[in-house]
Amino acid sequence: MTRHYWMGGNRSYEQDRFFETSLSKTDWQAADSAEEWDACWYTGMPDPGFFQNLGPGRKINHIPGNNALTVKSRLYQSLAILRERVTVQENGASALSDRLQFFPRVYSMPDDYHAFQQAAFDNPSRRWILKPKNAARGKGIQLVKDPARVPMESSWMVQEYIENPHTMHGRKYVLRLYVAISSVTPLRVYLYRQGFAKLASAPYDAENADNPYSYLTNPDVNALNLDAEVPVEFVDLERYRAWLREQGHDDAILFARVEDMVALTCLSALESMRERSRTIGADTRGCYELLGIDCLIDETLKPWVLECNLSPSLEVCAGPESGGAIEEGVKGTMVADLVNLVGLNDQTGIDGGVSPEEQLLAETEQELARAGNFKRLLPSEDPAAYLPFYTLPRLEDWIVSRALASGELTQPTLQRRCAEDMISEDRVYVYDTRRGHLSELNETASLIWLMATDGIAPDDIADALLQSARQGAANEPDAWAVRQDVWNSLANWTNNRLLVQTGTPGVTSIKPRPEDHQPPPISEPFSCLVGCGGFQVECLTDSPTVISRIGPLLLPLASTARQKEHSRLEIVRGTPGYTLVLDGKVIRERLGLAHVALAVMACLTHHSAGPGDIIVDAGLVCSADEPGSAVLVASSPSGLGDLPALELASRLGASFGRALRIPGNAGTSMFALGLPAQVPGTGTVDPTSSERFSTHSLANDREVMLRPASAGVAGLHCHINTVLIPVETLPEEEDGIRAISVTETLKHLISACCGSGGRPLDTSGFSRLSEWLEGANRFLVVAGSLDAVIPQLQPGETLRYTSGMNAS
Missing domain, CATH: 3.30.470.20 (ATP-grasp fold, B domain)
Known part of the structure; x- marks a missing residue:
């Protein structure tokens, strides 16, 4: 009798040809449809419908559950x-x-x-x-x-x-x-x-x-x-x-x-x-x-x-x-x-x-x-x-x-694994200690359970059930069916982890691989009280991986004077990733580890501004020789980030911190926030540091490294009158530096500014920022050549601190 084969799935001639040529030409011919076949050769996994009506005479090349x-x-x-x-x-x-x-x-x-x-x-x-x-x-x-x-x-x-x-x-x-x-x-x-x-x-x-x-x-x-x-x-x-x-x-x-x-x-x-x-x-x-x-x-x-x-x-x-x-x-x-x-x-x-x-x-x-x-x-x-x-x-x-087996083979025996049992009125009740589920066994299942947990082997249990069934029975019980029932019942219980095979000796041993995947250590909860502008927050996490990445970044922001009222920022492990919870409210979730540090810094930046305040997210270079002078340096648009500001700080022997808070009250001193520098994660080496800091990811997944701010910068009161905007090139005749207007400065700087809660500046904030820039020195400088700007930054020509007080 001629039989029919059918080939389907994500197939190609190469996937089919060997199967087709291997079939006996006298017994097989191609089927006309996917429904009428005796042998199916399917590339990939077919739908469940393909597994209907199978048997010794109708076969498919896959097993459900593979x-x-x-x-x-x-x-x-x-x-x-x-x-x-x-x-x-x-x-x-x-x-x-x-x-x-x-x-x-x-x-x-x-x-x-x-x-x-x-x-x-x-x-x-x-x-x-x-x-x-x-x-x-x-x-x-x-x-x-x-x-x-x-x-x-x-x-x-x-x-x-x-x-x-x-x-x-x-x-x-x-x-x-x-x-x-x-x-x-x-x-x-x-x-x-x-x-x-x-x-x-x-x-x-x-x-x-x-x-x-x-x-x-x-x-x-x-x-x-x-x-x-x-x-x-x-x-x-x-x-x-x-x-x-x-x-x-x-x-x-x-x-x-x-x-x-x-x-x-x-x-x-x-x-x-x-x-x-x-x-x-x-x-x-x-x-x-x-x-x-x-x-x-x-x-x-x-x-x-x-x-x-x-x-x-x-x-x-x-x-x-x-x-x-x-x-x-x-x-x-x-x-x-x-x-x-x-x-x-x-x-x-x-x-x-x-x-x-x-x-x-x-x-x-x-x-x-x-x-x-x-x-x-x-x-x-x-x-x-x-x-x-x-x-x-x-x-x-x-x-x-x-x-x-060449010799006598011992039947497997079983013991309890995740189960407790009790007997009541000739019935067995089994409690699944893993799932917290209690089940009642019928009379036959109760007998199988009791004998199995007493160490009796499956075929011996089946023999006992057969002897019992023969008493008073008109016909001989089906011994094969009884044996299958016993073995299958015990297999179902072992699959559900209620029972497990007892140990069996005599298996050849192979030297084990040292186990190096021990359970994660229980770490002490990390807590750091941070002052950022007028915002004081306690940062907490119990994740060692997060602690290793954000701890060094928060250290320059650490505050010793605890305010009566301060916020609480929790970094919580979730599925997937991490969740930031500020004062009981979820503000970010599903963060990968590479995104956590920058999300924390964004939280600090956005909440450091009070009503009417302006935050300028740019570098702040503080002179070591003249504590009353500093320079605001915008992030480089060419992908260098804060490298120009860090290089300037290095040349001047100065300190660095990122972000500035301009208070809403006229005449009030500005505050350095002291956030970490952001430098490219790959391709450029920070010329001011031999250390390799951990790599983090911006929202667009661009890699950056975060370098902690210098000690003592966070919370410093200051008055700034010079702003530098690094660019890639300038015309030769401008010697690497050019004074610019307020409008041109705003074009470069406004995207790094925000108001309270991280919101864009309103009309009042925009006007105040413009007024402040009107009274400041403003320069475009070539990011890769800062020699031209150094003479412009002599003592007394830039800014004056009002004090060395900590404003957190």
């Missing part, structure tokens, strides 16, 4: 949950959890934003890699230069960067492994014996974070490297293993660890796939999955799983001279072996009249006979090495494992 592996952040979560559970099972031992030390730490945004910032703060030398959660082909992947600037959007994740990779011919590489999951009940996992080492196109340089061709191995990225003689190079695993042996390494030991890693990775997502299949009503006998697992090998020849790819690329990426012909041969043969493995070209079934157990074992052995170059990893020839990693094996898993 995103527990194929979404990068979910992969880490699946493996972390598995490691957490086996750690509980071991109760102080480490043989199982040691084997799970093969995946780097991942922080999923936005929920893990603060945990990541803490980890980056605690490990300043560690590097991280930023990845889109659900992208492929290397899109969006980049090394993190500044942890504070990591995006908080839910589409991103940060992964610990594995340092010191093993290199091949001086270049970093990852292994592309092809893995087939042919069944989830029982779980059957195969690793293809061939695959590839994918090489980066530039020599590995740990210090060159700006060169993606050095640290990324994705073919789509490296194909863009026009400087590489061979931008995309694939080395098949046969040649790779031979090369390892030539280098004096034991490739058998490495690949034994690789196989263990692959098996445990697939096991970590098993219950997610089973539950999703159950939810959408998919018969998993019609589901299978081909995964492309990327594995990094470090310099100690330890394998690390980086990601699992859905519908791995079947395109030929390498050129003929760099492994392309071999790549095409491996991929074509692999798809043909996959088609045979899942039985698309084999319509023979199991003869009738056999028991469910016999049928299950026959199907398992028949599939293995069709495996070609696929090596079966699960069920393992050593079942005892993997049964403890199942949340709880299902009956089908147990039967196959017992048949494969």
Whole structure:
């Protein structure tokens, strides 16, 4: 009988051709529509409707719930949950959890934003890699230069960067492994014996974070490297293993660890796939999955799983001279072996009249006979090495494992995990201590629970239930159905963390990786009373990462004289990011760490003005020799920020502070606010300082560094009569300086001025600012050449302080 296949999804000829040519021409022909097919080959993940009416005779190349592996952040979560559970099972031992030390730490945004910032703060030398959660082909992947600037959007994740990779011919590489999951009940996992080492196109340089061709191995990225003689190079695993042996390494030991890693990775997502299949009503006998697992090998020849790819690329990426012909041969043969493995070209079934157990074992052995170059990893020839990693094996898993075991195999037993129980009127009530939920078990479930928590194994519980059912029964109970009910009930309880397997000894131990992701330290709350103009506020936070970035900036503003009434500014960790709360009112939220300091400074600036006051957000240079003189220097429009003002302060041996408050009362002294200088974050070095200050982000995400104001500037009373406006160039005949009108000065300065609450100046404020500028010296100066302005700033020619009093 002719059967029909259909191919769909985000498809291309390259993704389809191997599947199509692998099908038997006498048995298969293309379907006319997406509804009528017996085999579906879908690139990407199809809608749930595609999983209806599946079975042994109608198959699709995906398993519901596979995103527990194929979404990068979910992969880490699946493996972390598995490691957490086996750690509980071991109760102080480490043989199982040691084997799970093969995946780097991942922080999923936005929920893990603060945990990541803490980890980056605690490990300043560690590097991280930023990845889109659900992208492929290397899109969006980049090394993190500044942890504070990591995006908080839910589409991103940060992964610990594995340092010191093993290199091949001086270049970093990852292994592309092809893995087939042919069944989830029982779980059957195969690793293809061939695959590839994918090489980066530039020599590995740990210090060159700006060169993606050095640290990324994705073919789509490296194909863009026009400087590489061979931008995309694939080395098949046969040649790779031979090369390892030539280098004096034991490739058998490495690949034994690789196989263990692959098996445990697939096991970590098993219950997610089973539950999703159950939810959408998919018969998993019609589901299978081909995964492309990327594995990094470090310099100690330890394998690390980086990601699992859905519908791995079947395109030929390498050129003929760099492994392309071999790549095409491996991929074509692999798809043909996959088609045979899942039985698309084999319509023979199991003869009738056999028991469910016999049928299950026959199907398992028949599939293995069709495996070609696929090596079966699960069920393992050593079942005892993997049964403890199942949340709880299902009956089908147990039967196959017992048949494969060379000796007696001990059934798993269970213990309470997150549960307390009580018995009342022959019923058991189970309290979920994790969720705070109380449930009542029916009579059969109560018996299963009580026997399981007494340490009785699943099949022994089933035997006890069968003996009870036979008493007075007219017909023999269905032993298979009773056994399935017991194993499934216990599996559901273990999935919900009510029960957990007891520890199982005898598993080979691998030296663990030192755990360096300890819980964040409990920090002392940070409190700093700050005076800014006429505004006094207590700044509070309990975030060590925020404290490290804003503490030095607030120190010059610290106030010792506490007013009876002052404001309270809290910097609170939220999801996502940080929230600023001023006197109980949220004023900013969803701030990334890189934006917090500037948001705090903006809050201080806007609230430092009282009614009628004017704030000028510009640099203030105070002469050390003449304490009664200072200069107001506007921020440079050419991207230099406060660098001209800082250079001027350095030449004059003066102090620096940012922002000036002009009180509304005529004749009253002006106040220096003492905010930090803003200088470019990249590309320009502050000539006045050898220190490297933390990088922050403006609202437009332009990077700036904040340099604390000089001590003693904040709150200084002053009278200013000189304003400098730095520009990039002036005509030669003007010798780097030119006197300008009030109107031209306002054009440069007005955008840096505000009134009370940060509002633009009203008519009265604008008039007062103009009047003040009318009586001041006003100059355009070339930002990069301040020699011309120095003679204009001799003592007595600029401004006079009224006192050295602190105005906060």
